[in-house]
Amino acid sequence: MAEGGKGSPYEEALDALSSLITKRSRADKSNKGDRFDVLFDYLKMLDLEDAISQMKIIHVAGTKGKGSTCTFAESILRNCGFHTGLFTSPHLIDVRERFRLDGVDICEEKFLAYFWYCFDRLKEKTNEDIPMPTYFRFLALLAFKIFAAEQVDVAILEVGLGGKFDATNVVQAPVVCGISSLGYDHMEILGNTLGEIAGEKAGIFKHGVPAFTVPQPDEAMSVLEEKASQLDVHLQVVPPLDDNLLNGQKLGLVGDHQYLNAGLAVALCSTWLQKTGHSEVSYLGQTNPLPEQFIEGLTTASLQGRAQIVSDPYIDTERTGDLVFYFDGAHSPESMEVCAKWFSLAIKEDSQQQILNYQPQDNSQSSHEWVQRHLDKTAEKNSAQILLFNCMTVRDPNVLLPRLLKTCAIHGVHFKKALFVPNVSVYYKVGSHSLPPTDSQVDLSWQFTLQRVWENLMQTNKGGEDKSADVDEDLKVDTAICVRNGENSAVFDSLQLAIKWLRDSVQQNKSIRFQVLVTGSLHLVGDVLRIVKK
């Protein structure tokens, strides 16, 4: 994590970056600022045109799985020996997560140097007609600067939003393009039908540049095919990666859908290798074994906040109960189901995992005996599943929450309580180091809405199964700490208070293992990670 508090050079850069966050409406036509083609003016100002035209780029759009696909691709090509640059979004804790060099977040020193190079030049050369770029556009320009200056062998770019008018789409001649799973997300901006969404994403296709996608709904696929044929793009559909190709190892990113993303990444990398004259390591077909470097890349890839499990470091598991967080930034209907399924399966594997993780180094007893003793100990502990949730107001909780609840129920998992908290402000997403002081004026009407949806769902789903088979006592939420207590839920003024309640509850219920699913928003995931990963 970055050093330095307020007033440090890093903090100063983040302040400058925050000044680019605007609420300017898309209808504001007072200057050229929102037009796509000003991006080319910025490239000229930063002297990046030549460098970009020579970059060996993999460009990925999609509704879900972009970041994962890019992460797999980066890891594969790095393991093939290439010097890699990876640009993804959003970030969870620190903005530097968006820029990886050789698989590692860019260091503070380099970040600062490139940041001010771009910021100062643009400040100097922009004017009333062409104002400073907006936040995401600036970050994309910065990525190009970083990758050009660092002379990466391959630049892997995740589209920020949509495709056609995304800042990353200034790229004219990528080596290969990918479209990950298409679904409904950001409909408020990109249009309502799957066909329209597909059309927007296909905006990254470039004349004659090969493209790959995963199996898509017909409506989306036909649009992709049409756009591809207009541009003479050879579009191929890649099946999910066959598990057997991994020599018994597991993908670095977990969840069924990651096989789709991994399959896409393998196709993108193979094509990149062929087209850049490295066919000696390329992977040519379904039936061949995967090259060793590909397997290494796929099984070691990692991305924060996606199906990530973290034990709360503040809880002493020897003397008290346990608190384990399950993070997944799912925020669309489809990904909600994927996330619910992952959580349900992960908590079942959990007790065995625990034992493996905590196996002592000085193994005086036979390991079998040790495992048995701890299995017994773990079995004594009941578990309680808690949901910690927030989503943006543009999402529909009447779609997201039922999907989550149903998918968990199918797997026999029932939440003991749902906790709803407000998000930390956007400014602090950028300025990243500490959470802002709790604000008693915070508007919680959205959290009350979420709570109502949840309580209604619980009422309608009542009866049938015994919901709280695992835990007998009721988990009480003291009204002094939460704002509104429901039978199955609570709303908190702030995330910090919700975490405090969780930690207190663990102290008070020593026999219970708390398994908290944090989902609905990557911002929320980032905020919780920032608290528990200190």
Ligand SMILES: Nc1ncnc2c1ncn2[C@@H]1O[C@H](COP(=O)(O)OP(=O)(O)OP(=O)(O)O)[C@@H](O)[C@H]1O
């Ligand atoms: N192929 C997929 N199909 C459905 N859901 C997926 C798929 N891949 C990932 N997800 C879900 O979406 C979440 C985000 O994954 P990822 O970061 O790879 O996607 P993204 O397209 O970069 O998303 P974002 O819009 O947040 O940038 C994951 O946590 C997972 O729940």
Ligand SMILES: [Mg+2]
């Ligand atoms: Mg998205």
Ligand SMILES: [Mg+2]
């Ligand atoms: Mg992403």
